């Protein structure tokens with residue numbers, strides 16, 4: 001378990017613009033590394049760093065490098081190099097994630113408000129949630145978490161596509177036992193179905209290291225499994241483009257179903273018209289069997 005005192009010391013080291021500039025110089029060097037070099041993580045000598053950073057004297061640079069040593073940079077015989085923390089923190093800086101909310105102008109989108117039937121839907125961003133809002137009755141729906149870097153430099157269509165694809169990719173990564181944020185291992189917890197709600201039946205994935213949580217019904221977790229991606233693609237559906245509303249509709253209509261069929265065994269069914277895919281999964285969400293069937297296919301008399 002990380003210790004608060006050590007963390008406070010490590011973060012304290014960063015409270016200096018020159019040190020951020022030094023880390024940025026390493027990020028720039030990394031950005032220019034050519035493919036196929038033996039040393040994918042660039043090493044900068046003392047004079048390399050001195051050339052790249054605005055600083056008054058070599059003694060000042062020595063002082064700052066010493067502060068960064070061990071946590072954000074490591075000292076080798078040839079010079080200085082990023083540590084994992086150094087690279088992560090500079091990427092956080094470059095993404096502007098700490099810099100607060102970003103502006104996003106609401107845009108009109110097609111579709112009818114499910115509450116008041118008005119054709120007045122807009123896509124808005126509020127507190128880093130991407131939502132649809134009815135301009136008539138003011139009600140809001142959906143909601144996908146987005147990041148500041150995700151909003152910048154994108155038009156609304158590309159933002160929406162990135163949010164949908166990002167959510168699906170998140171389930172994929174968690175299912176593969178990798179936290180997208182820190183790389184930690186994932187614990188899965190199954191919650192049994194509660195009569196009446198399509199969302200109560202869910203699997204909660206939690207990162208053991210950073211506590212990031214993702215949850216949804218098994219049918220959403222397994223939607224990005226190759227068997228499901230292929231089945232949907234063959235039936236005219238691109239899984240990456242499904243929005244929140246599309247997912248809820250599939251769950252509510254029963255087109256996507258998840259059922260417990262035995263101890264630690266689950267059956268997930270996906271339907272598109274007459275076509276059906278049945279997946280059998282265990283409680284690691286590993287697919288044991290995949291079977292495509294046609295429903296109601298009455299043989300010709």
Ligand SMILES: [Zn+2]
Nearest residue numbers: 113116134137
């Ligand atoms: Zn409305």
Ligand SMILES: [Zn+2]
Nearest residue numbers: 179182207210
């Ligand atoms: Zn994590």
